[in-house]
Amino acid sequence: MKLTITFSVNDNALKLPLNYQQMLQGFIYRNLLDPDFSRFLHNHGFLNGKRIFKLFVFSQLFGKYSLLKETKEIVFEGPVTWHVGSIVLEFIKGFGRSLLTSEHLELNGQEMKVEEVTYRQDIPESEKCRIRMLSPITVYSTYQNQNGKKITQYFDPEDPAFTYLVEENLKKKYAAFYQKDTQNLFFKIQPVRVKEKDKRITRYKGFIINGWGGIYDIEGSPNLLSFAESTGLGSKNSQGFGMFEVIHQQP
Incomplete structure (x- = not known):
């Protein structure tokens, strides 16, 4: 199942380092409703032999942007769209509910406002x-x-x-x-x-x-x-x- 999240920030400008994946990952862990489940995912995950899998995935950010080459930053202007997916229903429900109910959300020190969260499950009908x-x-x-x-x-x-x-x-x-x-x-x-x-x-x-x-x-x-x-x-x-x-x- 996937979440598609649309959010905005103050002054319609979200400034991030070019390599912002770690910030998005941290944002996910901080905003799972159940802290015990968040710790389980972060510290343990799902095992197959010695391999550990978290079983969630997320996209890059989509929206109008400009690059600041000197500081190696990216600035998104206006609404930003982000996709997050997981096979673990508890993860999807908890993260989605947290986004919709939290009074304060922050990314890289910038306050975010969630405009819309939609749930979607694309089940392939062919091979x-x-x-x-x-x-x-x-x-x-x-x-x-x-x-x-x-x-x-x-x-x-x-x-x-x-x-x-x-x-x-x-x-x-x-x-x-x-x-x-x-x-x-x-x-x-x-x-x-x-x-x-x-x-x-x-x-x-x-x-x-x-x-x-x-x-x-x-x-x-x-x-x-x-x-x-x-x-x-x-x-x-x-x-x-x-x-x-x-x-x-x-x-």
Whole structure:
């Protein structure tokens, strides 16, 4: 399920650093109604073996904006739209209710006013969909080199490992939530319109993360597609990566 939130700020100008994902993530944790559930998500999450998944995802911010290159900031002018998704109903209901009932909401020290919150659930009706990324999809593998140093390798959408790792990640998240075997489920992703300008390089807590926007075709088991629509594709979903919208369903 997804929330679409429209908000404004004083003087119709919201100033943020270019890499604002961590601020949005912190905003979510602060504004979940149940503090115990917020701590559970932040500190524990859903387990699959040694892997921990938060099972929520959010988009970048959308609206009219200008860039301040000298200070590496972005200034949104007027209303801003934001999408947040999760398969966890408690998360969606609690966050949505908090936004609608809180008397004071703040982002980067600036007071926000929520104009509208809408709930939506896009359940794919076919096994093939065309999607547009609302936040970059990031796919990577971590290993140790011969000197024992940990290396992170990011994969672009044309790499054969890309679709394999997206599928494996999605199945692990599905198994963590439903505690079900995913052997009979399948998923594929294929880039349709992904250009070099769609590459997004983000700094998050001092680390560089490579991700990709663009348009893709996905195909898979309906249950897995529906799950992906709520939780995102690829890695680091709860840090603001991998959210998409369905723009066309193929019969």
